[in-house]
Amino acid sequence: MTVPAPYYLALSAVLFALGTAGVLVRRSALVVFMSIELMLNAVNLTFVTFARLHQSIDGQLLVFFVLVVAATEVVIGLAIIVDIFRSRDTVDVDDVDLLRG
Amino acid sequence: MEAVLFGITAVCALAGGVGVIASRRPVYSALALLLVLLSLAVDYLLLDAQFIAVLQVIIYGGAIVVLFVFIIMLLHAWSGEGPGAGANLPPIVAVVLVTLFGLGLLAVLSGAHAAPGPPPPGFGTVQEVGRALFRRYLLPFEAASILLLIGMTGAVALGKRLLPSPGGPSAPPEGHR
Numbered sequence: 001m002t003v004p005a006p007y008y009l010a011l012s013a014v015l016f017a018l019g020t021a022g023v024l025v026r027r028s029a030l031v032v033f034m035s036i037e038l039m040l041n042a043v044n045l046t047f048v049t050f051a052r053l054h055q056s057i058d059g060q061l062l063v064f065f066v067l068v069v070a071a072t073e074v075v076i077g078l079a080i081i082v083d084i085f086r087s088r089d090t091v092d093v094d095d096v097d098l099l100r101g
Numbered sequence: 102m103e104a105v106l107f108g109i110t111a112v113c114a115l116a117g118g119v120g121v122i123a124s125r126r127p128v129y130s131a132l133a134l135l136l137v138l139l140s141l142a143v144d145y146l147l148l149d150a151q152f153i154a155v156l157q158v159i160i161y162g163g164a165i166v167v168l169f170v171f172i173i174m175l176l177h178a179w180s181g182e183g184p185g186a187g188a189n190l191p192p193i194v195a196v197v198l199v200t201l202f203g204l205g206l207l208a209v210l211s212g213a214h215a216a217p218g219p220p221p222p223g224f225g226t227v228q229e230v231g232r233a234l235f236r237r238y239l240l241p242f243e244a245a246s247i248l249l250l251i252g253m254t255g256a257v258a259l260g261k262r263l264l265p266s267p268g269g270p271s272a273p274p275e276g277h278r
Contacts, residue, residue, distance in 0.1 A: 002102075002103040002104055003103055003104050003107045003147065005213050005214065006210065006211045006213055007107065007111070008107075008144065008148065009210035009211065009213055010207055010210065010211060011111050011114060011115070011144075012210070013203055013206035013207045013210050014115060014118070014203060014207075015114060015115070015118050015137070016203070016206060017199050017200070017202055017203030017206065018115075018118035018119065018121070018122060018199075019118070019121075019122075020199050020202060020203075021122055021195060021196060021199040022121060022122035024195040024198075024199065025122065025192045025195050025196075026122060028127055030127045030130070030169065030172065030173060030176075031121070031122070031124075031127055031130050033169075034121050034127075034130050034131065034134045034169065035121060035122060037134060037161075037165065038118055038121055038122075038134065038137060041137065041138065041141055041161070044141070044153075044157075045141055045144060045145075046210070048144075048145050048148050048150045048153060049148060049213075050213075051148075051150065051225075052148045052149055052150070052220065052224075052225075053213060053214060055218070055220055055221060055224070057224070057225070057229055057230060057233050058233070060150050060152070060153050060225060060230055061230065061233055061234060061238050063150075063153050063156075064153070064156065064230070064234070065241060065245060067156055067157075067160050067161070068245040068248060068249060069245075069248065070160075070161075070165070071160055071164060071165060071249070071252070072248055072249060072251070072252030073252075074165050074168055074169075075168070075252050075253070075255075075256045076252055076255050076256060076259070078168060078169070078172045079255070079256045079259035079260050080259060081172065081176075082172060082175065082176070082259075082260070083259055083260075085176050091176060
């Protein structure tokens with residue numbers, strides 16, 4: 001590990017911030033979803049870096065479970081997006097505001 | 102060598118990250134996301150996490166991005182953003198807030214120790230991860246399989262055409278729209 005751990009952590013922090021910006025700024029539900037994937041990946045990078053730093057395999061196992069949850073989340077989320085598109089002909093998150101008071 | 106590789110992957114990941122949130126068309130966002138995922142897979146290899154790197158390519162690059170592209174294909178022309186009013190939060194405000202947030206994250210994370218020793222032999226290989234997975238993490242592993250089953254069932258249930266109200270005309274054939 002010739003690259004010090006803080007570099008990996010900095011990369012992960014910037015990727016997470018980019019993902020947050022995507023969730024805040026974009027209105028297409030698909031792109032919001034991809035930004036969430038970006039944030040999940042940033043967290044995964046942190047897990048792997050700390051697993052290497054502490055020489056413990058547990059961090060990598062957590063990444064494994066994050067992958068499982070992310071896969072399930074994408075499948076369900078995209079199914080919901082397709083359903084919304086079928087009923088409302090839009091995937092713009094600002095148009096889907098039935099729960100707004 | 103490692104430092105050069107890390108530099109390349111970091112630049113690719115950041116460029117991809119900007120591409121995801123800045124692309125006009127969702128399919129470009131999906132391809133930028135693929136770039137990020139593959140760069141991170143290389144980073145995992147640099148961090149002695151071979152198994153996770155392979156999973157990253159297979160699950161994220163193989164399954165999730167393909168699913169995204171598939172959905173974009175299904176919804177093609179309408180998957181972008183309408184011309185309507187802008188977001189509730191003006192983008193400039195959002196960018197400033199996120200920059201502050203990112204700086205906070207950087208400050209917290211850069212406090213980590215810099216130089217660990219060499220890893221124990223076999224660290225991050227399939228054997229090592231699998232051993233931990235089937236011993237200490239057996240219960241979460243089985244729970245994950247149930248979670249995947251639930252996800253599959255849910256996707257099928259959501260993907261089915263809504264049933265018409267009782268007494269109404271029969272539903273149109275599925276899958277053609």
